[in-house]
Amino acid sequence: MKCLLVSDLHYTLKQFDWVLQQAPAYDVVVIAGDHLDIASVVDLQAQITVILSYLKRMCAKTRVVVCSGNHDLDARDFHDEKYARWILRTRQFGIPTDEDSLELEDILFTICPWWDGPKRCARVGEQIERDSRKTKAQWIWIYHAPPDASPTSWSGRRYGGDAQLVEWIARFAPSMVLVGHVHQSPFQQGGSWVDRIGATWVFNPGRQLGPVPAHIILDTQARRALWASCEVVEEIALDAMAPLRPSPVREAPAWLDKRYCG
């Protein structure tokens, strides 16, 4: 399975255009939250309409999976906790989202919402527990926040990750967790786009300006992951025995789809 991971596009429409154009080269495109930008001058409802239109067009080209991030919360639930109500409308297009799971070949995706209070946090725990009992060869979580105290949550000054996620990773040992949220991690000394916690791979593409988002390409057959930003392109073998040391890429690796344009 070939997967394109981006996150934190924050209503950067040129970056949505790039993802839309690249989508056919992948079995699945994952956008790991923060589709909207709460600091934008564009009204939030207008942003939602535009992003839903992009996602509808994207899923006509390939399988798409999206979760919510902290910028995506547009409603309050019965417990007065914030959540992303609008993102549930992607289900109309066949896009699995918050609290859904998806089976692709023998890979199970568990798509977790951003939680803003204890009740929603407990629901995420129940969702993960429920999916832990399903049969799967590989288990991939989509989760906006990175784990705390990981290079993937290092902002350059402090860790900005989720301590609860660290506990869930230790308990359930998923194959991969695809995250975003801490934009600077891959670009900072001491930070990274990739981490390995026990048997679990964690990937955070980070955020950059410009028409091409920082992105990660995963190939579960070739067992490789590649991170591309405007500064550098790096690759790592998904080999649990190898040291966690991404290497610079100077020419496109053979496992990359020919349609790739980074």
Ligand SMILES: [Fe+2]
């Ligand atoms: Fe963000």
